[in-house]
Amino acid sequence: MKNEVTLSIVGSGGDGAVVAGDLVAMACAGRGLHVIKTEAYGPQIRGGESSCTIRIGTAPLFAQADAIDALVVFRFADFARFRSEIALVDRCLVLHEPDDAPPDVLTSTGATFISVPFAQLAKDAGAPAAKNIIALGLLSAIFGLPLDGLRGALRKRFAKKAATVVDANLRALDAGIAHAATLNVDVAKLAEHSEPPRLLMSGNEAAAYGAMHAGCTFFAGYPITPSSEILHLLSEWLPKSGGSCVQTEDELSAIGAVVGASFAGAKAMTSTSGPGLSLMSEILGLSSIAEIPSVIVNVQRGGPSTGLPTKSEQSDLAHALYGSHGDTPRVVLAPCDVEDAFHCTVEAFNIAEEFQLPVIVLSDQLIAQRRETIESSSLVHDVADRRVAVLREGEDYRRYAETPDGVSPMAIPGMRGATYQTNGLEHDERGRPASLFIVHEQMNAKRYRKLDAVAQRYPLFRRFGSEQPELGILCWGSSSGPVREAIAEMNAGGARIAAFVPRILAPLPAAELQSFIDSCERILVIELSYSAQFHHYLRSIVDLPRQRTDVLSRSGGKSLSVSEVIRAATRLVRAETLREVLA
């Protein structure tokens, strides 16, 4: 029996590799197993090669697996594209069509090759299009995956199709299961597991749900990979609850509409990726100086420019922190995983509404487009509302009145006796244009003072690992998953490693971060940014002793692996610990 298994299915358009991955992931989620599912595609708009990798475990998972246990390839020509991205375990099972010879790069790996007439079995089962379901039956029988769950997932998936379609697919599943019995494959099965069902969601789905949970009533966006699913979902959901979703002509217009809607009292959001964030930096500054709440979910991809549209990177950090001219206070949050994309999005609304400033949620492609299991009970989060002006008769309303925390109660158009002008020009307490130094200085101080209050109220971070660390890892966002698994593995072998993962990047929880750094013998900064943006940013905020600090920073385009973290950390732990780890 084993505690986890990772499967990959590679096919081309019409093979249903991705559908098969969805079905097995849903079936496992239904049994309370933990799942992380990722997909990869060729550049084709439709058709072309695609792959789907599903990691299934009986205990919580935080990252993709470094290597896969079984690979289904309907055509080896399609596999070539993914060769550098899919690593096989020793004696990995490779299932392929009989008339398709494995390439040398695979035969040299020590994999076990099993030829399976997928297409013929599907035809024999009366479901010629269902070779993916044949593969599912096979894999499930070989690895002991929940068969009842698969049948349920199939019925749900094809619920809108004719009963004959459902029956044909169920027959294909059974044919795959029956064929497995003839293969005489001897591998360890996944341990029996039964817990209450979990939800299976992506980071984009969790962010969109977070927006609904927070009470968002207005969304404007422009399509961009890898964030568009948020636009898609909110176009479906918002009108159901009386809100509006509009697709604008560009990202300038998207955030413009968001700021306009928010000025008129709505909780409003947009989502984008790097190229869109570049355009939005103009109105982000307006949201900051005019003190109008706005939420931007930025799903990072490789940059600069068009960069790597479908792959993850952590290189929008500097832009999120500083992008826009002038002194522009904003808040930046960074989710660590899919569930956290929900929490960070709700928190983004809470902070934006309460402190009247722009809040960026820095997600990334890896979190946004992978699906993973989460507890449905975890999708709850307190919701805060805007500090709206309450006017007394005859009161002289000042929109930007000085207050101890910098937050001035906001009047909403429609309220009598509070008409005011808001402004992208520097302005006085009434919102009237002002270019005097003394007003500019006073207003800058007022706007920045809000960040002090945010820092006090929202010291958001995760800390895990050893209590007395010999090595402290600093990372953020999706990198925290592989770091967490690497630390668990190394600490189980006797190492003392811990990690500090800020979930709020601006303002950083500086005091907590500094005391973590001071408690570690050595520090390792890990990020997927070639120029080490996170490392440089940390240096500008906390004292990071040079002689005790190492950096693992590389381009995105390939997700951080657990073994990569272990390799980097191993060089930095003490020799005696290392012996224990290696032993």
Add this chain to the structure above:
Amino acid sequence: MSCDVTYTAADFKSDLKPVWCPGCGDFAVLNSVHRALVAAGCAPHETVVVSGIGCSSRLPGYVETYGFNSLHGRALPIATGVKLASPRLTVVAVGGDGDGLAIGGNHFMHAARRNVDIAYVMLDNEIYGLTKGQAGPTTPTGDKTKSTTYGNPDPSIDPCALALAVGASWVGRGFSGDVKGTTELMAQAIRHHGFAFLNIISPCVTWRGEEQHKELRTKMRAVPADHDVTDRDAARQFCDEGEGLTVGVLYDVTGPSLLDELAEIERRARATGAADFLKAFRPAAA
């Protein structure tokens, strides 16, 4: 719009003094704005005036309503957000020719084609005034300005022709020298259901000369009484006029506005059943 109180033009005047040059056409347009808001039955607290950046974009500060002096070229996206979030508000967007046709040109096209329920008033002075005299999209070809030392190489745009081409459902042209006519046009634009575009020729005394105002007055003529305002081709005859300056309603048709479309979308969305947003993410019962 609330009609429980009667407002006067004075109620819409703010106590802020305009930064405009003496003799600027924008003073007269501001006067029209105050009167038009009364004529259209607006209440100060239920009106939002949104602008971009430029001389004319200072206008919201001089009107006692909710105001938003935003960014260069971005008045229309912001006005769109305001209106969609709070449909009961009257939303008027104002700005100059450079603001709306150059840097904001893309937004102009899309706000018009979506027929978003706002009145967009363009104060057209054929120049960038606030930045002190560079050629704009409506500056005539050949004109020497600060940025076109040897003459403007670019053809100019007639904003009304553009508005007609991109689907505005109401298009009018006014002249700042004709306060009464401009006020009437503006009130109509505000009352129009959908996107109304009002181009107001508002001469710049500083960069286009003291004489332009007088010349325009002699050129001004009303739209002929027999003009069919629902005929787009007929409306186009009053664009790119060269010597003439035809003022009045050029085009006026009624169709579903963006708010109407969104209300219909909400009806369709609700008809698909109760909102269970997590349904798709829940595994099927085994």
